[in-house]
Amino acid sequence: MYAHTLPPRMTSERGRHRFATTRWSLVIAAAGLSPGSAGALAELCEAYWYPAYAYVRRSGYSVDDAADLTQAFFTRVLEKGFLKEARPERGRFRSFLLASLRHFILNERDWKNARKRGGDVLHVPIDFGEGEDRYQREPPDDMTPERIYERRWTLDVINRAITRLAAKYTASGRHALFVRLTPYLTGDEPQSYAALAASTGSSENALRQAVHRLRKEFRATLRETIAETVESGDDVDDELRYLLRVIAREP
Amino acid sequence: MSNCTCGTEIDSDRAASELCAACLLRLALEPRVISGSSDEAPVRILGPVGRGPHGTVYLAARPDDDPQLVTVKVIEAATDARLFCQRLTSTAVLLDALRHPCIPELLHVATTASGQPYVMATYIRGPSLRDFIQARKVDVADRAILAGRLCSAVADLHEREIVHGSLKATNVIVLESANGPMPLLLDTGIVPAIEHGAGGPGVTSEARDERDLHALIGLVLGDLAGLVEGTEPAAVLADMFAPRPDRA
DSSP states (O other), X not given: OOOOOOOXXXXXXXXXXXXXXXXXXXXXXXXXXXXXXXXXXXHHHHHTHHHXXXXXXXXXXXXXXXXXXXXXXXXXXXXXXXXXXXXXXXXXXXXXXXXXXXXXXXXXXXXXXXXXOOTTSOOOOOOHHHHXXXXXXXXXXXXXXXXXXXXXXXXXXXXXXHXXXXXXXXXXXXXXXXXXXXXXXXXXXXXXXXXXXXXXTOOHHHHHHHHHHHHHHHHHHXXXXXHTTBSSGGGHHHHHHHHHHHHHTOO | OOBOXXXXXXXXXXXXXXXXXXXXXXXXXXXXXXXXXXXXXXXXXXXXXXXXXXXXXXXXXXXXXXXXXXXXXXXXXXXXHHHHHHHHHHHHHHHHHHOOTTSOOXXXXXXXXXXXXXXXXXXXXXXXXXXXXXXXXXXXXXHHHHHHHHHHHHHHHHHTTOOOOOOOGGGEEEEOOTTSOEEEEOSTTHHHHHHHXXXXXOOOHHHHHHXXXXXXXXXXXXXXXXXXXXXXXXXXXXXXXXXXXXXX
16 A cells, blocks of 8 residues: 655645636636636636737738637637637636637638637627727837737736726725825825825825725735636736736837 | 836826836735745835836835844846846855945845745935935035945955946935945845846856946946036046135
């Protein structure tokens, strides 16, 4: 009989979180086949369709063709069995989506077939008018399709987290506080706490405490938002560092 | 387009926030507790106090019975953490042996739980060289003292083959002392260690020395002597040392 000893990592605090389910891990565990995982995949596609659209537009497709292609791509992604075939780059939803999109564009037949189907699959509701407005505001530089995809992905992750946190503050009647305190999150003081206290009628100490709480909540919300797109909660720091490098490469 | 508190322009296609994407991402990476050295308790991160091109600096508290505050600089630049720590630890050992009054020692070099390299140093509160000069009327004698001490500190570093790598007015803190203003060089060796970990081009030690010397000339002639572009250095120096009644 063999004596089994668990590796130390499995018994550690870190190990206890190792198998925590993320939205993306749920999708890939069931290969998008269970109703729960198909719905989770559709939600992720709905949240991150714009980087894909920007990639297609920056690849040189016209507005109409890009809309057509993007819709066909997401239709294909949401088809049963697609995830089973698309094995590479599954560790991150971000890289999975980009690799699949590149492949999809190269295989025009897939695109045309996807356009013909569609009755029995989930659709991603996409407002291409809004997408094109956003695309027109992109800086007119020589950013490659990959760079624009990753940059937009990063900004959309952040926007999603801010929107969620702002909604929470608004729901509890603290929206104005949220707006006033966000510039203080990094430790800078655009206006002294004393001046802010005088203009808000709060005490300096109460404002410092509120900034501390907001910082903690923002940190948790952004990490949760990123965790939805990676396979394991342990990957969040790596993904954050990757996104930071994406932004740092900006001119 | 508005600006973040760090000065970066904020993308117009953003949900309401007055901070740029990089600052927001760094907040989520902010460590809460940093391990101390092998025989010390962890330190608690109190909050960010500064940002630079290579990382974020946090103010941190040591264990309750130790009132000393420290700074923890978490390196966010792309670098191999192991190589970075190896290189900077060698520098820290040399600095400890040097014990130069203008070069604070590095307390600890290691990686966070998530694998990012960090550097711990004693927290020094004081104005940067630029703020010190702008906020006070620093006379020529004090400027000369500062220039001499800076040159001596860099010479002592180079004698031990330590390259500072990031000499600039914001990396020099000035403390007032009975013997005149004392400049303290921050971040010694951090940039060369980042470059080492990034597998950067093999730069000779002479070239690195030269980089420090160019920066030092900028500090002495630009920040201390007030040389502006287009001015002849000789004219500035002549003006600095010209006899005046108030200097008699």
